[in-house]
Amino acid sequence: MIRVVLVDDQQLARAGLRMLCESTSDIEVVGEADNGRDAVTVATTAVPDVVLMDLRMPGMDGITATRRILEIRPATRVLVLTTFDDDDHVYPALTAGACGFLAKDVAPADLLDGIRKVVAGESPFSPAVLRRIVDRAMTATRPAPAQPDLTDRELDVLALLGAGMSNAQIGEELHVGVTTVKTHVANIMTKTRCDNRVRLAVLAVRLGLVV
Template sequence: MIRVLIVDDQQLVRAGLRMLCESTSDMTVVGQADNGRDAVRLAEQFVPDVVLMDLRMPGMDGITATKRILDIRPVTRILVLTTFDDDDHVYPALTAGACGFLAKDVAPADLITAVRRAATGESPFSPAVLRRLVDRAVTTTTQPAPPEPDLTAREREVLTLVGAGMSNAQIGENLHVGITTVKTHVANLMVKTRCDNRVRLAVLAVRLGLVPP
């Protein structure tokens, strides 16, 4: 059973997320908070597997709450819910340790899938959010393109598909391999490229010319 903590300052949003999570057979909502301070307290009290985290809240914001929760319990997976005007907050949340980002207009089925992926160690991103993160990183960097790492042909294919915003399941379907194999390739890519998350892998794929900017 996936233990979920919901953090959002809007009561209607919290109610909708709770109803959605509890409509499944493998999730239970262990707590709800409308601010970052309560989120930290409830995360310590109820030990959730996944936190659905809003970014902009009164008092302690979601970025600070993310960092403090992960200081207390580093294995917690924090999945940020963001709006299109949250771009200035998304990078700090990534730096604070958030494992993934979903746009608030995400389809209900996609949100449920993302929670499950986060719980198993993946980093789910709404394609639009990942694209904005990559575009911002590519357009603001002043560093020359890095030398291409020593990758196998299959790792290069996986890196290309990560850069295109595909999930591990989508990559597996595209390459006709199992999801465990994809996870192994992604882990190897992170080691070889020294990219510690999926966003940095996607940025590298664009900067290497594997996917169009």
């Protein structure tokens, strides 16, 4: 069972998220908070696997709360769910330690999938957010990196990962199991020294694997 804490200053939003989570058999809401300060307290005592974090809240904001939660419970995964998906919010949230960033217009099924992905070690992003992160990284980077020592199949996986696909989607595209995809991703991370999927996506674009 995936243990989730909901953090949003709007009671109606939290109620809707709770109903959505409780419609599943594998996600359990173990706490709620309507501000960042209470979020830190609830995340410390409820021991969640995932904190679904809004960013704009009275008092302590979600970015500060994310940083403090991860200082206390580094194993917790913080997934941002917010209306504000601009650069002024995306990059500070990622710097604070958030592992994914979804806009509030995400489909309910995709939100549930996002929660499951962060528990599995993935980093879900709304497509527009991921594209902006990659574009910004491309603008800031200099010459293209040397071709890493990857197998043809690992290059295929890296290209699809750069296109924003999840492990399950990559598996379907390449006709292999999710466990095999996870092994390829882990090998790619080791060989390229990229420690998360965002950096791998940037690398894929810089290598010309993604148009």
